[in-house]
Amino acid sequence: MKSILLGTAALAITASVAFAGSHSVVRMGTEGAYPPYNFINDAGEVDGFERELGDELCARAELTCEWVTNEWDSIIPNLVSGNYDTIIAGMSITAERDEVIDFTQNYTQPDPSSYLALDGTEVDFDGGVIAAQANTIQAAFIASSGATLVEFATPDETIAAVRNGEADAVLADDAYLRPIAEENADLVLLDRQELIGGGVGMGLRESDTELKDKFNAAIQSMKDDGSLNALLEKWEIGPGF
Template identity: 85%
Template sequence: MKKILLGTAALALTTGMALAQDVVRMGTEGAYPPYNFINDAGEVDGFERELGDELCKRAELTCEWVTNEWDSIIPNLVSGNYDTIIAGMSITAERDEVIDFTQNYTQPDPSAYLALAGADVDLKGGVIAAQTNTIQAGFVAESAATLVEFATPDETVAAVRNGEADAVLADKSYLTPIADENDDLVLLEQEELIGGGVGMGVRESDTELKDKFNAAIQSMKDDGSLNALIEKWEIGATF
């Protein structure tokens, strides 16, 4: 799904192993439904909350949830503020140079464009909004369109409404409910297939933790429960 600018994360060092602790801390953004969001009770909710809780149960781990802003989510994993990233993060070669990943728990989700209803949008030469440091932002930056970046997904949609951008490019599963609930916004027909599926991020030193989550993810694939969650939350294609 998203692409982190790695910055100084490659230089950060970590101390200890996640499994040496009593609790495995699950880091997420909490701002990207249906993957993850904060519900009315102030708790982490969504596809990844339900998935993560089940993975921890199957791996026989005690887990707690931690939220972190997207821009610093990899550096703060590396520095030890939490032990995993489960935040709609696409597995990419660039990220894999700094952290490690489990196997994917979703298929690649098509990226879609959201625009004002009735607008004549030039996707090749127009102004396209995307969340900072995402694979969508990278895609637009490499095209002939003009990229405008925002810190949060909500701000990208607001940019379309206030005229700062002609359209926003983001995961289709994120944009579809917004289009369905707002008569002034529509999904455009064109879609982009970016990224190679979403996985959990872990520190490179936490091989035992990675193995435990890999086994749990595989067991959910094998018994069909992962596909059931994907369908429930309308994330995309099943396995």
């Protein structure tokens, strides 16, 4: 116990020596498991649409940013308690989340959610079993529909559940499911789509209005000069602005 206390104390001291300032480094929290929005590339680094977007936003707002990965389930509690400063993880703006954290303006259009199923299965949208990632707008949508919801901690597991027959279909953002359907002959996107969510925005602490204003301005400038549309097109995420 003594060594731990000493270790913590030593850490606290070294940490205090460093220069302190308001947001001299902005820590960007993401999940790293939701391509094309964010994922870990072969080199082991955060990559994807939101990586490029975030780096550009930080450059425009003249902030130094650092990328952190966190599990989806605890991504909001860790933001609120100050372990990082933003959530940039394909998080749709919803009224429920808005009660706990604040959002910047949306940087994607509301993207329709699609169903992915094994080729040839008849999916019963009102009584069947549909998979979704826990704590997502899709999970909330299925829960309020007639279908049975099975939740998984990671997006990857929802696809595996469809493959092994645990679920009839999976509901997720179209941009996430489309590349999977294109590369796997046995999986198809269904015709039906759901229009849920108000687009994706960056999540921030409610008390952090200064940082929110900076990012809002940066997003607006990227919308104005068309560079955001170019990024959306490059990563094939929904329609542009």
